[in-house]
Amino acid sequence: xxxxxxxxxxxxxxxxxxxxxxxxxxxxxxxxxxxxxxxxxxxxxxxxxxxxxxxxxxxxxxxxxxxxxxxxxxxxxxxxxxxxxxxxxxxxxxxxxxxxxxxxxxxxxxxxxxxxxxxxxxxxxxxxxxxxxxxxxxxxxxxxxxxxxxxxxxxxxxxxxxxxxxxxxxxxxxxxxxxxxxxxxxxxxxxxxxxxxxxxxxxxxxxxxxxxxxxxxxxxxxxxxxxxxxxxxxxx
Amino acid sequence: xxxxxxxxxxxxxxxxxxxxxxxxxxxxxxxxxxxxxxxxxxxxxxxxxxxxxxxxxxxxxxxxxxxxxxxxxxxxxxxxxxxxxxxxxxxxxxxxxxxxxxxxxxxxxxxxxxxxxxxxxxxxxxxxxxxxxxxxxxxxxxxxxxxxxxxxxxxxxxxxxxxxxxxxxxxxxxxxxxxxxxxxxxxxxxxxxxxxxxxxxxxxxxxxxxxxxxxxxxxxxxxxxxxxxxxxxxxxxxxxxxxxxxxxxxxxxxxxxxxxxxxxxxxxxxxxxxxxxxxxxxxxxxxxxxxxxxxxxxxxxxxxxxxxxxxxxxxxxxxxxxxxxxxxxxxxxxxxxxxxxxxxxxxxxxxxxxxxxxxxxxxxxxxxxxxxxxxxxxxxxxxxxxxxxxxxxxxxxxxxxxxxxxxxxxxxxxxxxxxxxxxxxxxxxxxxxxxxxxxxxxxxxxxxxxxxxxxxxxxxxxxxxxxxxxxxxxxxxxxxxxxxxxxxxxxxxxxxxxxxxxxxxxxxxxxxxxxxxxxxxxxxxxxxxxxxxxxxxxxxxxxxxxxxxxxxxxxxxxxxxxxxxx
Numbered sequence: 001x002x003x004x005x006x007x008x009x010x011x012x013x014x015x016x017x018x019x020x021x022x023x024x025x026x027x028x029x030x031x032x033x034x035x036x037x038x039x040x041x042x043x044x045x046x047x048x049x050x051x052x053x054x055x056x057x058x059x060x061x062x063x064x065x066x067x068x069x070x071x072x073x074x075x076x077x078x079x080x081x082x083x084x085x086x087x088x089x090x091x092x093x094x095x096x097x098x099x100x101x102x103x104x105x106x107x108x109x110x111x112x113x114x115x116x117x118x119x120x121x122x123x124x125x126x127x128x129x130x131x132x133x134x135x136x137x138x139x140x141x142x143x144x145x146x147x148x149x150x151x152x153x154x155x156x157x158x159x160x161x162x163x164x165x166x167x168x169x170x171x172x173x174x175x176x177x178x179x180x181x182x183x184x185x186x187x188x189x190x191x192x193x194x195x196x197x198x199x200x201x202x203x204x205x206x207x208x209x210x211x212x213x214x215x216x217x218x219x220x221x222x223x224x225x226x227x228x229x230x231x232x233x234x235x236x
Numbered sequence: 237x238x239x240x241x242x243x244x245x246x247x248x249x250x251x252x253x254x255x256x257x258x259x260x261x262x263x264x265x266x267x268x269x270x271x272x273x274x275x276x277x278x279x280x281x282x283x284x285x286x287x288x289x290x291x292x293x294x295x296x297x298x299x300x301x302x303x304x305x306x307x308x309x310x311x312x313x314x315x316x317x318x319x320x321x322x323x324x325x326x327x328x329x330x331x332x333x334x335x336x337x338x339x340x341x342x343x344x345x346x347x348x349x350x351x352x353x354x355x356x357x358x359x360x361x362x363x364x365x366x367x368x369x370x371x372x373x374x375x376x377x378x379x380x381x382x383x384x385x386x387x388x389x390x391x392x393x394x395x396x397x398x399x400x401x402x403x404x405x406x407x408x409x410x411x412x413x414x415x416x417x418x419x420x421x422x423x424x425x426x427x428x429x430x431x432x433x434x435x436x437x438x439x440x441x442x443x444x445x446x447x448x449x450x451x452x453x454x455x456x457x458x459x460x461x462x463x464x465x466x467x468x469x470x471x472x473x474x475x476x477x478x479x480x481x482x483x484x485x486x487x488x489x490x491x492x493x494x495x496x497x498x499x500x501x502x503x504x505x506x507x508x509x510x511x512x513x514x515x516x517x518x519x520x521x522x523x524x525x526x527x528x529x530x531x532x533x534x535x536x537x538x539x540x541x542x543x544x545x546x547x548x549x550x551x552x553x554x555x556x557x558x559x560x561x562x563x564x565x566x567x568x569x570x571x572x573x574x575x576x577x578x579x580x581x582x583x584x585x586x587x588x589x590x591x592x593x594x595x596x597x598x599x600x601x602x603x604x605x606x607x608x609x610x611x612x613x614x615x616x617x618x619x620x621x622x623x624x625x626x627x628x629x630x631x632x633x634x635x636x637x638x639x640x641x642x643x644x645x646x647x648x649x650x651x652x653x654x655x656x657x658x659x660x661x662x663x664x665x666x667x668x669x670x671x672x673x674x675x676x677x678x679x680x681x682x683x684x685x686x687x688x689x690x691x692x693x694x695x696x697x698x699x700x701x702x703x704x705x706x707x708x709x710x711x712x713x714x715x716x717x718x719x720x721x722x723x724x725x726x727x728x729x730x731x732x733x734x735x736x737x738x739x740x741x742x743x744x745x746x747x748x749x750x751x752x753x754x755x756x757x758x759x760x761x762x763x764x765x766x767x768x769x770x771x772x773x774x775x776x777x778x779x780x781x782x783x784x785x786x787x788x789x790x791x792x793x794x795x796x797x798x799x800x801x802x
Contacts (some may be wrong), residue, residue, distance in 0.1 A: 094632045094646075184748060
């Protein structure tokens with residue numbers, strides 16, 4: 001076998017590898033450390049502290065304990081043109097979704113996929129940008145692993161409302177506090193939640209104080225602290 | 237409202253006097269000579285000739301109108317009906333001339349030059365139009381012709397034919413408030429009404445006095461609205477006529493020899509119809525934006541539904557795509573699950589392509605083509621619909637309403653929306669924002685207890701029996717501890733728990749309400765309840781602190797969980 005033929009084959013193999021890498025989004029740098037170069041979906045500024053890596057395509061984000069946080073996570077991406085499917089969430093508040101900035105014309109609800117959940121979720125991961133999975137879906141662990149692989153290949157983001165074994169990032173609402181109600185008077189105005197962020201890569205659990213429903217009422221205090229998450233560094 | 241310079245065209249105008257009342261009377265089966273009036277809001281918007289003779293006027297209140305004419309028939313206002321019925325008049329006029337513009341229901345514009353040459357003279361054209369409308373559509377009309385928009389509208393009101401170049405002279409003695417007749421849309425009409433009221437207060441009461449003012453001064457003082465009015469009052473045009481293209485809807489239908497009872501009989505027919513429609517569209521060189529499926533049942537009922545289609549990207553798949561929609565629709569109807577009349581066999585089935593446009597002239601994005609992500613997402617959702625059926629994938633949109641559940645309209649993906657409750661209406665007394673992130677599909681059980689553990693109740697005058705102190709939500713169904721705690725001792729360790737399994741009571745942190753919502757008492761969807769927002773403190777369970785907020789409603793003596801602010 002002559003050398004030119006061999007080098008041509010090597011060239012072809014390198015090109016194929018480069019194509020796969022650019023599609024999947026990993027490149028191996030000189031130091032041998034794998035680094036991500038996947039595009040990031042836009043994320044609201046309020047949440048950038050809770051999710052410093054951003055909403056990366058191909059990743060799984062699990063959110064426990066708050067539907068509002070799920071909606072807030074996907075809102076900015078939806079506003080910027082992403083398509084969102086919500087599977088197995090029959091009780092999601094559509095008005096709340098719209099208020100958080102989700103574009104309803106690019107939102108499809110699949111409330112009861114039933115036994116077809118793996119097929120439906122697979123189809124949505126193929127075709128939609130953001131797929132939100134509800135807590136009670138008939139997905140086995142193998143189905144979940146397949147979905148992650150597919151999402152990584154297709155560049156979709158999976159947001160799981162509920163726990164997900166091996167999620168890249170898990171956001172857990174540890175406590176939330178509402179303000180605005182009195183004894184028979186007032187209305188719900190403002191909500192603060194403490195979110196614990198743990199990532200699959202390990203490291204400390206970060207705790208972040210988020211103010212989600214900011215009331216722009218006639219309050220006298222300075223607005224500086226509101227809307228800006230204050231980081232509380234805490235041990236795991 | 238721009239005063240762009242366009243050539244002034246000579247046009248004929250066909251005007252049907254009191255169109256809303258004519259249309260309403262025709263639909264209600266009343267004689268045109270009966271006294272009738274159309275009521276909208278607080279006043280009459282249109283009055284028939286007989287009622288006018290009896291002293292009923294536009295803008296009059298219902299009670300005054302009934303006093304003036306006791307046998308007056310009051311008809312409801314319906315813009316859609318006016319527009320729909322006017323189609324018949326437009327079609328009748330199209331028998332005489334080709335290409336008419338419907339300015340608003342009741343008023344048609346026809347570019348008269350070519351048509352008048354064809355019929356010999358404008359008089360002959362007017363006569364032909366009046367005859368055609370009387371014979372085919374069955375209503376009285378008046379035709380006038382002049383240069384420019386306003387002159388033509390006014391000429392129609394007096395059935396006059398104003399010679400070319402005479403429009404300005406014809407217009408000048410008319411009162412200034414006739415300007416509003418040239419404004420076709422409601423917002424423009426309101427702006428012109430404001431302008432007219434200012435001009436009247438300035439002492440300018442005829443069009444002639446208005447056009448004598450220098451154009452530059454009018455523009456400086458009144459802006460674009462004034463410039464528009466000045467041009468119109470001079471007898472010029474501000475926009476070229478927009479002609480209606482008479483693209484017929486394309487329809488195919490199929491009559492069953494024996495009434496079809498099950499969907500197995502219908503699937504081949506659905507496919508056949510879809511293929512025939514597709515080939516009919518292709519033969520005509522057209523594509524369609526909507527498809528209307530109409531089925532007639534044995535009992536003489538009509539079932540119809542409109543589906544949106546976007547065939548721009550995959551014209552080849554059209555037949556299969558439509559066959560699916562037809563089949564879903566029919567299965568829904570035959571099984572009685574869809575909201576339709578009682579189930580019965582189908583005798584005929586028709587599919588009509590609407591919004592027909594010539595092939596290749598579909599709307600596309602600014603940068604050409606349909607965006608890849610959009611068509612990919614559409615295809616995905618259609619595939620999921622194929623897996624789960626049409627109701628498996630829902631498109632949602634916001635609509636007007638008071639409680640969180642009412643404010644959402646969910647429809648099968650791709651189905652054309654029926655008229656929803658308008659979002660723009662004020663909806664006083666609604667639950668204030670922020671909207672809850674979890675809205676229960678049906679109200680769930682909840683207990684609101686006072687300090688002694690007795691359920692709180694709210695009486696007719698919204699007085700609460702005691703302030704709420706404890707709330708018990710339903711427990712997680714997998715929580716064995718909660719099940720055990722709820723089990724009656726007598727039923728042993730394995731007995732089934734009757735009713736909901738209650739979680740531990742949670743203390744009420746703060747609360748607001750009760751807010752009464754009693755609505756639509758006149759209809760079958762009447763509802764009456766008092767809503768409360770309650771923030772709950774932590775239960776004794778570990779790892780649970782802070783407050784959770786819920787929205788509960790008190791209806792018919794019971795508390796119901798409506799939504800959670802989680």
